[in-house]
Amino acid sequence: MTTPAIGTSSGGTPRAAGAQAAPAESGQRPATFRVWRGDAAGGAFRDYTTDTAPGMVVLDAIHQIQAEQANDLAVRWNCKAGKCGSCSAEINGKPRLMCMTRLSDLSLDKPVTVEPMRAFPPVKDLVTDVSWNYRVKEKITQFTPRPPDAPDGTWRIQQSDVDRVQEFRKCIECFLCQDVCHVIREHHEETEFIGPRFFVYTAALEMHPLDVADRIPALKRDYGIGFCNITKCCTSVCPESITITDNAIIPLKERVVDEFYDPLGKLVKLFSRAHRG
Ligand code: SF4
Ligand code: SF4
Ligand code: FES
Numbered sequence: 001m002t003t004p005a006i007g008t009s010s011g012g013t014p015r016a017a018g019a020q021a022a023p024a025e026s027g028q029r030p031a032t033f034r035v036w037r038g039d040a041a042g043g044a045f046r047d048y049t050t051d052t053a054p055g056m057v058v059l060d061a062i063h064q065i066q067a068e069q070a071n072d073l074a075v076r077w078n079c080k081a082g083k084c085g086s087c088s089a090e091i092n093g094k095p096r097l098m099c100m101t102r103l104s105d106l107s108l109d110k111p112v113t114v115e116p117m118r119a120f121p122p123v124k125d126l127v128t129d130v131s132w133n134y135r136v137k138e139k140i141t142q143f144t145p146r147p148p149d150a151p152d153g154t155w156r157i158q159q160s161d162v163d164r165v166q167e168f169r170k171c172i173e174c175f176l177c178q179d180v181c182h183v184i185r186e187h188h189e190e191t192e193f194i195g196p197r198f199f200v201y202t203a204a205l206e207m208h209p210l211d212v213a214d215r216i217p218a219l220k221r222d223y224g225i226g227f228c229n230i231t232k233c234c235t236s237v238c239p240e241s242i243t244i245t246d247n248a249i250i251p252l253k254e255r256v257v258d259e260f261y262d263p264l265g266k267l268v269k270l271f272s273r274a275h276r277g
Helices: 058-068 131-139 159-170 176-180 196-206 216-221 233-237 244-261 263-276
Strands: 029-039 042-052 088-091 094-097 112-115 122-124
Touching: 029 058, 042 058, 058 112, 088 176, 094 176, 094 233, 131 196, 159 196, 159 244, 176 196, 176 233, 196 244, 216 244, 233 244
Parallel strands: 029 112
Antiparallel strands: 029 042, 029 122, 088 094, 088 112
């Protein structure tokens, strides 16, 4: 993830990152954006009406409002390409990337609401404090590779094992999945529950063909995987289309069950380990 920047000035060119200006006759039309303005002490929605043109995304409209009407509007973004994970927000109540949400996919007949992610503390306007996520990441046992397979310090792994974890590495740390997860959002179990983004991260480590660390006891005891009731809301908002629940959370839950609730399986594992020597 790139370092987030907070844009609060009016000096930039709002369309510099991609949207093309369009003449009025080719589809330009005014639209109203209901933007949350405020900070940690509180805030409220404010309506801004601005011209829109074909090809614009929500971030273009926010930049245009910032440039023309609200120079102090805070919004975080970096890439405008769906890759830095900075511009996460709730658009019409749904967690989405502002730079990847086309106006043509929204109804502009009524105001488009744009508000900060509600699972995290507000900093200013559309910017939230997501630092909790970085503290969570520090708690997870890091990549622990087995000794090299060859004297030259290299390893041999199957392509199928590489392919299995590749999906998880697409994560851009936008934290939209964390935002939508009801365990974090409504029950505020942040201290006992790492959330879907970090189940993906843990799965990438646990399923890595070289990793030898055992995170299964921590998944049950410290990472709170038992709180997840597989609603799949996280999967439905992931902009990278990572199959969070089916490919990461459910296999991790199965490993926890095998380890803690399947004495026969555990016995077989111990037996085969003993035989391997
Ligand atoms: S599937 Fe689990 S982790 Fe994902 S949103 Fe639902 S409760 Fe949260
Ligand atoms: S898993 Fe998907 S939704 Fe969650 S942080 Fe990564 S890219 Fe964003
Ligand atoms: S600005 Fe980078 S993901 Fe939207």
